[in-house]
Amino acid sequence: MPFVDDPEHHLAHIGWRTPAVPLDTAGLSCARVVAQHRAGYQLHDGAASFNAHLAARFLKRALDPTQRPAVGDFVLYAPGTPPIIERILPRRTELRRGAAGEGHQQQIIATNIDAVLVLNGLDGDFNPARIERYLLLIQDMGAIPALVLTKADKIADAAAIAADLQRRIPGIAIHTINAKSPTSIAPLLAYLGPGQTAVLVGSSGVGKSTLTNTLLGEARQATQTVRKHDSRGRHTTTHRALIQLPSGGCLIDTPGMRELRLTGEENLEQGQFADIDELAQTCRFGDCGHVGEPDCAVRAALADGRLDAQRWRNYLKLRDELTAAADTLEAQMRRKGEARLPAKGFGKRLGERYTHR
Ligand SMILES: Nc1nc2c(ncn2[C@@H]2O[C@H](COP(=O)(O)OP(=O)(O)OP(=O)(O)O)[C@@H](O)[C@H]2O)c(=O)[nH]1
Ligand SMILES: [Mg+2]
Ligand SMILES: [Zn+2]
Structure with a gap:
């Protein structure tokens, strides 16, 4: 330094x-x-x-x-x-996502951050699979992930939905808030003390700028109502902005992301999906495809409800996407003559591990 x-x-x-x-x-x-x-x-x-x-x-x-x-x-x-x-x-930390297009594989969302607040609306936007995707992207970057469920004031059973979700993503803090209410958002100040930087991520319309304004105590960021029929936002925020808060912390408001691609460096064996990986290792066959083989631990767990079917489907989807992204990343690095492995050191082993599909 x-x-x-x-x-x-x-x-x-x-x-x-x-x-x-x-x-x-x-x-x-x-x-x-x-x-x-x-x-x-x-x-x-x-x-x-x-x-x-x-x-x-x-x-x-x-x-x-x-x-x-x-x-x-x-x-x-x-x-x-x-x-x-x-x-x-x-950089102390970097939050990246996969980039669209041929040329470069990754894009930086923000740097030197201590916490990533993933926002999801409790209206029509609510989507646990998308939350899992965000968490996978954040997993090894060195910042604390937390989930913020907005628009709790618009539905009756916010607490029950949050409790359900907590079972799906144990170990991740979930905050259920009304982004317009200063008392409701007070628990988020724990991520925004002096010297701390947090970034807000989530789809357009979830309330990132609304939350920013409430934390600021003034309407500095533009906000706009969401579409009635599907709760989607109107891409109001157009560039990332780092804002100093009265709490002494810094907050980064971002434009709603249309697409959240994996970088190819994520790790499905550790973190939120570790239990699935462990489960799969107890199938009778080492190369079990979990589609009807005898003594398949995954099928058994799905059948008796220990493994949530939607979570399993999302895992498979993310796994396929991760395999493809890791291959692309590796090919790109080989083309550039870079011998080093990706930052999270995962790309190489991925192909070997998940060849049996
Ligand atoms: N009732 C209620 N409305 C909210 C809440 N959070 C956000 N809204 C409303 O949702 C709409 C979208 O909020 P924004 O803050 O503009 O959303 P955004 O995430 O910044 O959207 P982009 O800038 O497009 O990415 C606005 O009309 C807000 O007033 C909440 O917790 N409760
Ligand atoms: Mg905004
Ligand atoms: Zn199996």
């Missing part, structure tokens, strides 16, 4: 946690990326926000987009008109 001169401790107000040590940063200053839009980058140094441009090397077309500055990054910039972003400081 390079040393950063922050005599006034301003950076602490924008989520900087390493003790600032005055030393040579070769005429560069430090700030955090708080927004990125068509017009360029917006930085904040804890005292004020300002626009900045990227140094030429970040603009090379061949550059992997994950190596460009992203919202949440601490960067070193050369002061001037305009300020020029020269370097990205090492």
